[in-house]
Amino acid sequence: MTDTDYMHIAIAEAKNGLGLTSPNPSVGAVIVKEGNILGKGWHRKAGKPHAEREAIANALKTHSPSELKGSTIYVTLEPCSTTGRTPACVEGIIDTGITRVVYGATDPNPIHSGKADKQLLGNGIEVLSGIEKEECEQLIKPFAKRISTGLPWVIAKTAMSLDGRITRPKGEGQWLTGELAREEVHRIRAEVDAIIVGGKTVRKDNPNLTIRGDAHRAEKKQPWRVVLTEHGKKSLSNDYKLFCDEHKERTIVYEDLTLIDTLKELAQLGCNSVLLECGGGLMRQFLEQELVDEVAVFLAPIFTGGSKFGFGLGDHLERSSFLRNPRVQTFGVDTLIRGDVRP
């Protein structure tokens, strides 16, 4: 097993926390000594121990403190060097007697970045950074976006017919995509901290925007359900599910707020990531204002016609937005094209 192999174990650990840790990032760690894995762990929730502390605690369940001395810890993210809601992980590593630290991504917060190295090296601990950097950075993408820009990572999700429409002719079913694609939408919801829709969508579809099926986890807080309206809160009846179901305290209405200010507000609330599930008009505005970081377009193998497009009408964008490394997946007969918008 190489450093890269162990880092993959740490990455798998981190993935357990995707969608659960905001405003913190998802981080995983594994402790190894002489080819044996002594313990592993992942950050479960803001305010709870960091991944390094989890891994140390996990190792101590089956090993004595002296057995941990001289071990290597693999962490997906640079260990924190300052005490926040929990004590600094660098201290924990030093106290445990770990003698080698291998990490993937650098702390995106410029104030902290690189500090860990100095402290660790000063304590005679060997440091290797940048192992599986790209994959480790992928895990903290939303966190890194918020930390570095004050805006959350924005995913634009829509389901369209092959002619780009989002509604079917009268008398046909409501859905364009099949069950498997709709299950995937719930998995995407499970990774975000807020879901944005327009007032129009609420009035038309009365959605509940919850996480259902296998994607639902007890530890996952209902994402904020954010309704943007220009017609005042009064335009939205309290009878809509968003305002009267069991998660009603997780619904926010913003009136007349610009899109960028909406996103800033959500970042302030600790949202690392936001999912747009709005109609074409709003979707188009987010695109135009270059506020979209990632796109997930579900394409149903159907032609519908109709006047409602996944991405609303209008002139050309100032410049085209490209997806970097688009991933294509099929869910039954439907196709998902997903990728990050090239910065």
Added chain:
Amino acid sequence: MTDTDYMHIAIAEAKNGLGLTSPNPSVGAVIVKEGNILGKGWHRKAGKPHAEREAIANALKTHSPSELKGSTIYVTLEPCSTTGRTPACVEGIIDTGITRVVYGATDPNPIHSGKADKQLLGNGIEVLSGIEKEECEQLIKPFAKRISTGLPWVIAKTAMSLDGRITRPKGEGQWLTGELAREEVHRIRAEVDAIIVGGKTVRKDNPNLTIRGDAHRAEKKQPWRVVLTEHGKKSLSNDYKLFCDEHKERTIVYEDLTLIDTLKELAQLGCNSVLLECGGGLMRQFLEQELVDEVAVFLAPIFTGGSKFGFGLGDHLERSSFLRNPRVQTFGVDTLIRGDVRP
């Protein structure tokens, strides 16, 4: 080797003729005796020998006529029983002393369908039909459509951005899709007998609609290039490539002809299949009039905005058109979703 295995060899033979045989279908045949393949062949061109005759001739190159006696012939399509431009294959089979005929698809022409069985059985020849039926029918889809309806098989091809548009902002490149996707378009062109565009496309893009690159084969005739215009032939300058290049005699302009009459005309010209490469307005009309049999949508991972859609504006279709068994392929960063419209 089973009957199915040998039929697959016949199918592979037939595929050599895709796009070359109109108004005839693509057919392949293989002759087998005691587990040995004696010969195989495919129909190369209307007026040339049918696949059965090709296979017999091929077998006779390396075997004596007496060696062919008692053999089995596998054909993708029911052998013809009437003399057309070439003598009936049933006679050839009987004359050769073949004693077993295995075929896939039934002759889609109701006048001929089933006749071969009777003649063959009457001559003491064993007949087995329907082996790999679906795959064999796939090979003759365009031919079957024309024979049974008087209309060609219509493939609607377009390349769109993920927001459904077909043009990019000013100052950017002309192409949405990459080179690999554009090569695939040439392979699709190589399988059809005519390509339809609107006058608008000619005026805007001045296309040549030829088959280039690896898709080009010496035996393939340039598909008809059909321009539909409501503004009279005078609206189209003779300087456009379609009217002055080496294939100019393969360009037809139809003025004020309905779409269905256009297709009927092309069927009369012997076209089994037609490719639509028109803009959104015309594409939408073909869809609305339910004249589209197959769809090939290339999706580029890009958002452009703009007012030109792959499938033009308008109300809902009377009913949605579904693709049966959509196939999803990627060409570089681009995605092709292709499938038959559910009848």
